[in-house]
Amino acid sequence: MKTHMTAKNIVLGVCGGIAAYKSVELLRLLKKQGASVRVIMTQNARAFVGPLTFEALSGQAVCTGLFEKGEDASIRHIDWAQASDAVVIAPATANIIGKLAGGIADDALSTFILAVISPVIICPSMNIHMYESKAVQRNLEILRADGYSILNPESGELACGTTGPGRLPEPEVIMDRLLYCLAPKDLIGKQVIVTAGPTQEPIDPVRFISNPSSGKMGYAIARAAAQRGGTVTLITGPTNLPDPTGVTMMRVRTAREMAKAVFDQIDESHIIIKTAAVSDFRPHKEASQKIKKEEDEMTLLLKKNPDILKEVGRRKKNDHILVGFAAETEDLGKNAGKKLAEKNLEIIVGNLVDHPQYGFGSDFNKVTFFYKDGTKEPLAPMEKDAVAHILLDRIVERYLEASNTL
Numbered sequence: 001m002k003t004h005m006t007a008k009n010i011v012l013g014v015c016g017g018i019a020a021y022k023s024v025e026l027l028r029l030l031k032k033q034g035a036s037v038r039v040i041m042t043q044n045a046r047a048f049v050g051p052l053t054f055e056a057l058s059g060q061a062v063c064t065g066l067f068e069k070g071e072d073a074s075i076r077h078i079d080w081a082q083a084s085d086a087v088v089i090a091p092a093t094a095n096i097i098g099k100l101a102g103g104i105a106d107d108a109l110s111t112f113i114l115a116v117i118s119p120v121i122i123c124p125s126m127n128i129h130m131y132e133s134k135a136v137q138r139n140l141e142i143l144r145a146d147g148y149s150i151l152n153p154e155s156g157e158l159a160c161g162t163t164g165p166g167r168l169p170e171p172e173v174i175m176d177r178l179l180y181c182l183a184p185k186d187l188i189g190k191q192v193i194v195t196a197g198p199t200q201e202p203i204d205p206v207r208f209i210s211n212p213s214s215g216k217m218g219y220a221i222a223r224a225a226a227q228r229g230g231t232v233t234l235i236t237g238p239t240n241l242p243d244p245t246g247v248t249m250m251r252v253r254t255a256r257e258m259a260k261a262v263f264d265q266i267d268e269s270h271i272i273i274k275t276a277a278v279s280d281f282r283p284h285k286e287a288s289q290k291i292k293k294e295e296d297e298m299t300l301l302l303k304k305n306p307d308i309l310k311e312v313g314r315r316k317k318n319d320h321i322l323v324g325f326a327a328e329t330e331d332l333g334k335n336a337g338k339k340l341a342e343k344n345l346e347i348i349v350g351n352l353v354d355h356p357q358y359g360f361g362s363d364f365n366k367v368t369f370f371y372k373d374g375t376k377e378p379l380a381p382m383e384k385d386a387v388a389h390i391l392l393d394r395i396v397e398r399y400l401e402a403s404n405t406l
């Protein structure tokens, strides 16, 4: 799988804080996405996690001192500064924040940062009173003004027993910020609507018709579009997923609620991507009380739901880019091609739901892109995050760049 993290040189700076254990997990996630990671630890960080842990996971020597030599006898932290695509300091203590704000370079990490020209993300993590102190807040303001990207700490119960802001965000959240820094900003100024998840069509107050869609594909697309600078609204049916960073969320339940949310926003949008698995039918009537099992058989009369995508295709203007999804059990090319034409789409992303490892609920998908001009592009099996970025790459290359609307 290729992502915007693949083959990137990331430097992870680790300072002495309880949250240093989370940077081990962050390192693991970075490696999983194909990044080459080098770790610089402060003296105090070594009191919390041993350099060997980072060395084993990164597969590279860890820098712990100012006067270590690289393989070619040049000073390691200067070499790394020049080669880095992005730097993340997690956890960042009050001490490193103060040093960077004052331009002090008295150890490997602070000296390295002064020599870096790539984006630097600073993740403060400390006791709430330290974090809220005038000095730390003043220093963070200076760092923001100097162009550093500050990832605010989360609120919660802290290791010191206090409750409030100071907790290092989860590694996945730090990854999102890193991906945001690395992804091309080719969707700036574009309004993107993504739909995701299943819809639920109530039968009575405790039952409904639905399907096993997890929403993962749509959430991945919304997250990727936000990383690329798009203004993204995610209209989602019920899911168990956390909100993607930087995305406006609209939660709906039924197909009709989803239809209204989409139709209300068509005019302002540039790109509409419909991954939602919309229930095609709803019960003709929703019972106001729980239906009792009095008979051996019962008939449920169903009524067709609006085809949201088809209606958007009918209403769309020339510069709208419309993408649909088709999960099929047979004849993928024929079925996807038919939907592409009938719904007036630029791209339809088709997959065969014949493999338990891909599709509904899985983190992976094996899809084929079918384009309006009749061509198709099968992709290898890969994570949904990677599918999301490749889809956005194609939208940009084929439709935005081609029409010079960027």
Ligand code: CTP
Binding pocket: 255, 274, 275, 276, 277, 278, 279, 280, 305, 306, 307, 308, 309, 310, 323, 324, 325, 326, 327, 339
């Ligand atoms: N779709 C929609 N509204 C519906 C049904 C589907 O917007 N009522 C959208 C889906 O979000 C998806 C695309 O249409 O992007 C294809 O959905 P799919 O369920 O595969 O196709 P249908 O048109 O419902 O056709 P069928 O169920 O007969 O295969």
